[in-house]
Amino acid sequence: MGVNVFDLVPKRIIELEALKNKTIAIDAHLVMYQFLSTIRQADGTPLKDSHGNITSHLQGLFSRNLNLMQKQIKLCYVFDGKPPELKLKEIERRRSIKHQAEIKYKEAAKKRDIEEMKKYAQRTSRLTEDMIEEAKELLDALGIPIIQAPSEGEAQASYIVKKGDAYAVGTQDADALMFGAAKIVKNLTISERKKMPGKLSYMKILPELITLSDTLEANKLTQDQLIALCILVGTDYNPGGIKGIGPQKALKLVHEHKNDFEKLFSSAKWGDYFDFSWGDVFTIIKEMPVTDKYDLKFKKLDENKVTKLLCDGHDFSLQRISDSLKKLNTEEKQQAGLDKWFSQ
Secondary structure: OOOOOOOOOOOOOOOOHOOOOOEEEEEEHHHHHHHHHHOOOOOOOOOOOOOOOOOOHHHHHHHHHHHHHHHHOOOEEEEEOOOOHHHHHHEEEEEHHHHHHHHHHHHHHHHHHHHHHHHHHHHHOOOOOOHHHHHHHHHHHHOOEEEOOOOHHHHHHHHHHHHOOOOEOOOOHHEEEHOOEEEEEEEOOOOOEEEOOOOOOOEEEOEEEEEEEHHHHHHHHHHHHHHHHHHHHHOOOOOOOOOOOOOHHHHHHHHHHHOOOOHHHHHHOOOHHHOOOHHHHHHHHHHHOOOOOOOOOOOOOOOHHHHHHHHHHHHHOOOHHHHHHHHHHHHHHHHOOOOHHOOO
C-alpha cells in the first residue's frame, strides 16, 4: 500500500546519467509485484511458459536490470523477512481484495469483456515462494547482490542507504522516508511512459530524486514527527489511518501538537479507529529489525546460468536472451574503453 504523503515531498527530476556508478537499493517484493501486475497479456493474464508457470516477474527483472546495467547503474535487491505482527491484518486485507478480484475476473471472462478481465486480473497478483527463489537465482546469475532482510525489505534498504553503503532506495512508495532513508529515487525505469490506471492512455514519467533532509526542512518536521504524520495518514500497520485526515491536515495537526504525540493522537480520536496503541505502530517503525550482515559485492554475469534459467527452464527465446546479453557485453567493453581513454 505505502504511505500516501508524496504531496508533501519536494521532488527533483533527474536524468538516469546522474545515477551512473551509484548503488540503488531495491525492495525486491515491491518491484516483483509491480511486474506481476503490469506485464500481462491483452486479457490480463500474466505471461506463462509452456508448463503454465508464471514468468512476468522474470521478464521484468531481466529487462529492467539489463537496461539499467547498460546505463552503469548498480542495483541491489532486498527481500522481505518476517512481517511485523500488526502487518498481518493488512496482508489479510490484501488477500481478501485478491479473492474478490478473482470472482470479478471470472464474471468478466464469462462475458468476454477483455477490459474488465484485464482490470481485475491485475489485482489478483500473488508472489509465491517459488517465484521469490527464481528471482534470487536470476539476480545472482546477473551478478546482482541479494540481501535478506530480517523483516521489512524497505526498512533494510533504507538502513543500507542511511549507512552510506547505497546512494538511494529505488521505490514508488514514501515508506523509505518514514524508515529514515537519506534519499529515494522514484520512476527508476528506462521507459518514459507509464500506463494510467484503468485507462488506455499513457503519461510521461521521468526519474525523481527525493531527499529526507529536504522533506523535513520543507515541512518543518523532525524524523519522529514525520513518522507520527505517516501514522495519522495510514501505514501498513494501521491501514487507512484516521478517517478524514490526509497529508495536509496531518501536517497541520503535528505542527499544532509538536512533540506531544499523546495529545496529537488523542485529538485525532485514534481509539475510535484502532484497538491498539499508536505507540505500537511508532515503535514498529522506529525499531524495525535490520541487519549489518549483507554483501554488496557485484559479481561477473554468468551467461550460462541466465540462459539455463530463462530459456531451458521457462521457454524464453534463446535468440532474444543471447542478443540482449551480447548487447550488454558490447556496451560494457565500449564504456571500459572510454573510461580508460578519459583517465589518461
